[in-house]
Every structure is written in C-alpha cells, then in structure tokens.
Amino acid sequence: MHIVLFSNRSAFEPSLSFEPPTYQFTRVQGLLAELPVRVLAYRPDLVLIGGFENTDALLEKIETLSAALPKAAIVLIAASPEPAFLLRAMRAGVREVIASDAQAAVDGAVARLQARQHGPQTSQARAGRCLGVMPAKGGDGSTCVVANLAAEIAKNPGLRVLVIDLSLPFGDVELFLTNAPAAHDLADFSDEIERLDGALLEVMAQHLAPNFHLIQTPQTLEPLLHVTPACVERLIRIALEHYDHVLIDLGLDAISLHVLGLPDLLDQLVLVTTANVPSVRRASQIIRLWESLEQPTSSLALVINRHTSGSDLSHSDIEKTLGLRASRVLPQDIDTLQDSLLRGVPAVTLKPRSDFAKSIAAWVADLTGQRLPETSIWTRLGIK
Template sequence: MHIVCYTPEPWSGGALAGERHRVSCLTGPLVALASRVATASPDLLIVRGFAAGEALIEQLEALVSLRPLAVVALVLPQADPELLLRLMQAGVREVLPSEEPATILAAVQRAEARLGRSVPTRPEQAGRCLAFMSAKGGDGGTAVAANLAAALAREPDTRVLLIDLSLPFGDADMFLCSQTQASDLADICGEMERLDGALLGQMVTQVSDTLHLIPSPGRLDKLVRIQSAQVKQLLALALREYQFVMMDMGDGIDPVRLDLLEKLEHLFLVTSLSLSSLRRSGQLLLMLDGLEFSGAKVSLVGNRVGESQDIAQADFEKAIGMALARQLPGDGAGLKESVARGTPLVTLRPKSPLARGIVDWANALLGKTTGKSSPWRLFAIK
C-alpha cells in the first residue's frame, strides 16, 4: 500500500516510519493538495496540520474525484458534528483525533482491510500488461501497438486484448478492423459491477478468435463517465482472461492513465527521429521518472527509422541517454492499405519490412528465437 502524508510543514511521519508500506511525506500549501497528492497515487492519504474549512473541503473533494479509490484520513483534534458531516460528504473516510502512533496505525490497518475488500485480487493473474505511448501524436504509437497485438495473437492459444486508452477519441480500431463496434471502453466500465470474463468476452470487439479490442468512446459525454477505479478493475479482470493486455496510451497522461502505471510490466515509448519527438521523449522520460516509474520498465522504440529524419539515430540516442530497444522501418503505403481494408499490416503484408520488424518483436516477447529465412541455413552456412 502506498501511504502519502500531506502536511504544511515537514513531518517525520511518526509511527509510519517503521511501517512495511511505502510512505511518502509531501509538504506543501493547501491549494496544491489535490494536484500534488493525485500525482503521487496514494492508497491511503493522511492529511494533517491544516485548519478545517471550506478551502480544505474543496481540495479534498477535488482529490476524491481524481482518485476515487484512495482512503482519505484527516487528523483533526476537534470537529463539530456539522463539520464532520461535510468532511464525510467530501469523501473523507477517517477523522483522526490525534497523531498518536496507535491512532495512525489503526487507521492504516483499517485502510488496508478496506482496500483489500474493494479491489479483489485473484492470485492467478496470468497476463502480461504492455503499454504504448507516442512521444508525439503521429509518431506511430497506435499503428505499432495494434500490429504488435495482431502479431502476438497469431500464435496459437495466445489471447490478446488491446485497450484503446488514447483518450479522447482513440483510433486503434482503424488499424485492425472495419466493423463498427457495439461496445466501447465507457460501455464496459459502466457494467463494472457485474462484469465477469463471460460478459467481457461478449462486449469486446472480436477482431479474430484470439485478438480482441476495446475501442475508446467517440463521444465526450461517454468519455467523462470513465473512472480510473473502473479501468483498474477492468485491467485486473483482463489480465486473468488474456495472455497479453496491451494498452494504447496515446501521447499524454491523465488521472486514468496515471493510475495504471503501477500495473505495467513495460512501457514502450514510440518515437520518430525528429527533433520535436526527441524533446517530447525527454520530457516524458523525465515525467515518468518523477512519478517513480522505474527506468528499467521503459524502452524507446524508433519508428520510421531510415525515412527522412531530422537527426541520426546515434545522435538521438546520445542526446536522450538511452539506446533504441527496437527500430521499425517506414511503410506508409502498407499501412494506408491496411487501414483502407481494415486488416492489420502483419496479416495483409506479412513480408513487408515493417511487418517483419513487428513479428520479430512479438517473437522476442513470446520467448521464441527467430530463425532467419536464408536458404543457406539448410546447409548450416552462417
């Protein structure tokens, strides 16, 4: 559990210092509470040292709308019943009369029990969760994620789900199929109370037997109904039903995507070798670092490498301080045809260099070694 304390002046965390949970103590003014705490992604928030009043209630309300699952505990030595009611309405779960170690630890235990109940986790999670972000819109994050999903799903018994979280208005469906989708991410999140594997199977778009898609909603009114807690629950269920759950995260971050970072096995940042993408890649890597997202879980994927590019690969890598983990060539004509026909490129033109690069990548993810197709192999000539 991640416990975040928010206080106006530095606080040691008292009893929390020796706790087995991850504890972050943030110091800041009241006006920054909601934004700073939401970014820190707490499971339990302990707020102390602020006077109870409208400003505090406003901040807590804003925070709870950004992070509905977090348990909020407020240290408040005195509170009249009317104030208590207002605080509860604002989403505060616990009002603690003191900072005594026993009081704080009891609140931690209650939060743990509550979170354990509200986010049921089954141990048999089998799936792998991979996310794709574009350094800049147009760099190819969606084309790459969709085709890698299709390449993985060609393997027998490998069930793959692609969730289009490139909000608002993702377009992953264009690279996979031409059918109109009955249910999108907002519809599926709306059924979360009763969603199980069977219902999920009925609501996803079936691109093939093993490749399923959850498209993003195309209407703003649906978009605003998607809650971060619902998407987290959906992901937990999907990871039990599919071998790979891939997420197109678009080129930005919002509370929904922020909350999913901790669930990722790996994040692939897809970038072209342009100066503006170099700058955006650097900014995104810094942001991820600031969010304590492990650098070991991020890789850079160069897209359209070798096409007209502003900067040589070696210079790009030197500037960003990271080598490209994968380099994919350009195939504008192939992708155009793929979108026009509603068929993934890896199926439509499996021999194109781009499709091959993606299939190689899929094989590496599946732990398969790719044999080169050279006829000389028959004679064991290297």
C-alpha cells in the same frame, strides 16, 4: 455443493446425475413465473435452468433470482442463443450459458465454477503481461505499433490478446485492425464494472479473432464522462487474469497518467518516437515523467519509428540526448500502412513480408520467446 435444476413442466428432463455426498442434486419443475420463489427455497450453490424459450421474461425471472441469491451461480441451458441475448443473460446474472443438457456439458460448467471458486482466479492471480504504448508526440505511431504488435502476437492461436484503447478522448486503434463496428466500447465496460468478470469481458469485447479482442473508445464525448481512472484500473486488472497479453494505447490524459503511475500494472512502457527534434524533446519529457512516477527505467523501451535514411536525427544522437538505448527501430513503410488503413487489416497480416511487418515479427518473437518457424528455401521458392 447443492445443485438445483429448474425446468418447465413439459418434456425437459435431461438424464443428469451428480455423485453424493460431494453433490446434492434436486430437480424442480414449474412455470417460469414460479422460478425465483421455487428455487430460492432450496438455497442452492448452483442453479441450472433449462427448457425455456430465450425470452426477456426468462431473463427477468433470472435477474430476480440472482438478486435474491447473489452467491449462487446460475447456468442457463439454451440452444443457439443470439449474441445480444447472451449479453443480456450475463447482465441478468447468468454465470454461463451452455448449449447442451448432456452430462459432459453440465459437468464442464460445474468444474469451471469450482475452479473459479477454489482456483487461482479467486485470489486475483495475474497471468497476463501488460504493455503500454505511448507516442512521444502525436502522430509518431503509437497506435500503429500497438495494433500491429497485438495482431502479430495473436497469430499464435494459443495466446489470448486484448487491446484496450486509452488514447482518449477519441482513440482510433480499430482503424489499423478492422472495419467492423463494435457493439460495446470503453464507456460500456465502465458502466458494467461492478459486475465485470472474465465471462462478461469475453462477451462484451469485440472479437477480431477467437483469441484476439479489442475494446475501443466511445465515438462521442458524453459516454466518456462515466469512465474513471478507478474503472479503467479494475478493467485492466480483470483483463490480466484472463488474457496472456494486454496491450494498451496510452495518451497523456488523467486516465493514462493514472495507469502510468500504478506501481505494479505495466510490465513495460513502450515510448514511440520519430527522429526529429520536437518528438525527441517530448520523449525526454515523458522519460522524466516516468522517472518522477518512480517507475524503473529498465521497464521503459524506446522505439524509433518511421526510420528512413533521410531522418533528421541519427539514432546515436537520439540515444545520447535521451540517455537511453533504442530497443527497436521500425522502418517507414508508407504504402503498407496506407493499404492497411484503407482495408482495415493489420499491416502484419496484409503484408507479412514487408520490412515493417518483419520488424514487428522479430519484436514479438523476442517478447513471447516463441520464434516463428523459419520457412525453408524450398517453401519460399514454392517448390515444396
């Protein structure tokens, strides 16, 4: 691997070394304006750039270099870059930005590059589990369920979780999760789809926690015109290489139908219904749709939401009508959900002891196979 370090003429001379013959290392010093031409002459596999200000002029030169050397990986050494600069750098073709010029930091970037080139990701290995959630009828609670399931899974910091809102045109999953605005939405991802990889996905997704990310729908209709089924499929496939759990809030538009029909994408479709005749009738239509798409009934999970003692239909009536056993029953908990929406905090975080949150936690324990440790009676009583 040929590594070129390009730095400016002033005092940027990190003491880096790379062992030959695996690595050939060349230092090149020059003015920013010379960057593309000087580096191009060496045809390197990896370009390290350091010692420059984080400016648009730098990104312009990097973009030129990246276009001329599409196979080379460009790593920028830049202390404390702003998030907006990071994103522009990724768009300009930078593979990674590292904050330090220490040997260990650079070695880490080189190792990640090699893992990407030779590791399972280049063979499109899929690591994540993909769960689609759909309401039988509008308002049955699919968004509430997908948001809280995701937030509960993400309580385990070792699991990377992504929520994609495909409840088009105007999804609202963020209402159940956060008050913070998102810098990028689904349409932005579609626009970047050609260059999207794990690093760019990480930078563009909204970070609710370090391991918990969200992609919202656009707030207006016009950007949605760029969102195509093929873009969304590619986005999900890339996401599945980089997240342990990808949860999708689905609707019944062309894009969701495309996702539903793909034979190898969804590990499970969760159909959320409430116990009333119009919802159950719609649930039966969706089950028929799922079967007509030749998807296995074994990967369909029926969830009865907003259960109360006074529900219109009994569970056994619903199961008999649909020919499917309910895999979960979630209680109605109006106060908890209203509070959650008002504060923009997931119900499972805001009221972990509510019946609703406990039902979600039990579901997640089964999904992940990781039962959360029971607190002892002493802890619960506040004695230990």
